Amino acid sequence: MSITSNRVRAAAYSFEPIRQFYFYSRYADRRGDPDICDFTFGNPHEMPLPGLVEAIRHYAVPHNKDWFAYRASEPEPQTFMAERLSQELSLSFEPADIALTNGAMAAIAVAFRLLLDPGEEAIFSLPAWFCYEPMLLAADAVPRTVRLRGDRFDLDLSAIEAAISPRTRLVIINTPHNPTGRIYSRDQLTDLADLLNRASERIGRRIFLLSDEPYRRIRFDNHDFTSPAAVYPWTVVAYSYGKVLLAPGQRLGYLALSPLMPSSDKQALQSSLFAAQMALGWCFPNAVMQYALPDLEGLSIDMHALSAKRAWMTEALERAGYEVLRPEGTFYLFCKCPGGDGGRFWDALAGRDVFVMPGSVMGVPDHFRISLTASEPMIERSLPVFAEVAQAICDARQPAA
Ligand SMILES: Cc1ncc(COP(=O)(O)O)c(C=O)c1O
Structure with missing residues (x-):
């Protein structure tokens, strides 16, 4: 018999994928490390307004x-x-x-x-x-x-x-x-x-x-x-x-x-x-x-800069073969994992210090989410990695000649 209430146990079960991701995953091990490109949560990566x-x-x-x-x-x-x-x-x-x-x-x-x-x-x-x-x-x-x-x-x-x-x-x-x-x-x-x-x-x-x-x-x-x-x-x-x-x-x-x-x-x-x-x-x-x-009430993040990041990342990822859903609002980019295997793709990016939000925590394991709250240097560093990881997955799927 558990000492916690049924309702909290049900909530805990539902939160488990995100809790595992935040506290116990490869991402958890590196969270806060300035050397990684962290596109996971909608958190600031620059000084506040x-x-x-x-x-x-x-x-x-x-x-x-x-x-x-x-x-x-x-x-x-x-x-x-x-x-x-x-x-x-x-x-x-x-x-x-x-x-x-x-x-x-x-x-x-x-x-x-x-x-x-x-x-x-x-x-x-x-x-x-x-x-x-x-x-x-x-x-x-x-x-x-x-x-x-x-x-x-x-x-x-x-x-x-x-x-x-x-x-x-x-x-x-x-x-x-x-x-x-x-x-x-x-x-x-x-x-x-x-x-x-x-x-x-x-x-x-x-x-x-x-x-x-x-x-x-x-x-x-x-x-x-x-x-x-x-x-x-x-x-x-x-x-x-x-x-x-x-x-x-x-x-x-x-x-x-x-x-x-x-x-x-x-x-x-x-x-x-x-x-x-x-x-x-x-x-x-x-x-x-x-x-x-x-x-x-009248303050806002710089929408001009956010739009520029959206265009920059969308275009670069599309050139690298990604399917990107161009957002109408929010500060996220929602993309399909190349190759369709979300876990394998996420690991390949993480192995190169690039961390995205896995679609599995939102009910779409073959997709991933990028937070455009990332800084420009992070975007710059990550784009070649996104391209190389997509290419490697594509090469691995080609039948041997
Ligand atoms: C769709 C949606 N609703 C509500 C919230 C909660 O917003 P806040 O943490 O500012 O209360 C979030 C935060 O990520 C969200 O994405």
């Missing part, structure tokens, strides 16, 4: 005796955020629609606690960020997965429809999508909304949508963005500043309720947000990050 440092420094100095008192979702940042989000998404948010959280992960945990009872089902599409499943299991909910469709990893609406059961309470959509970089169009999201309306009627219970949008502002070529909150009223949005500021360790984000939600449902959620955040163990941002929010 000066504006971020200035804001934290400024607001870390107490202005009064209450400066570091308990801070839940405070009215000033809520009001500020409601106004800015209304402009950004062309919707009319009110302050009570915004729950400030310590990042998107906390926003997602709050959404699960708010909407899902034990045994209820949440559907998401694979490949996916590796935390949805363990977080659902830790909330005593049941993850149901479907596959994204085709070489471009489109939403498969028929698969989502087929996965809906009388116990379905939530569908999770991540746009821009990690790891594929896809952004779902307004038309696709409208079709999804129609489907969820029909399915909710059929099962006699409202299905909610969680729109996980932490990469919302990281888009290439002025790509359009529609939030599901604008097309499906029963949407809750999770957001994080960790991506746009490239400072995932400084936890700041929010959960926002769609202003289109019928007022009785919206009021029920609004009035439960505080309880959900408290009961989960203080899912609020720390005081300094709340004060700094207005200063941080």
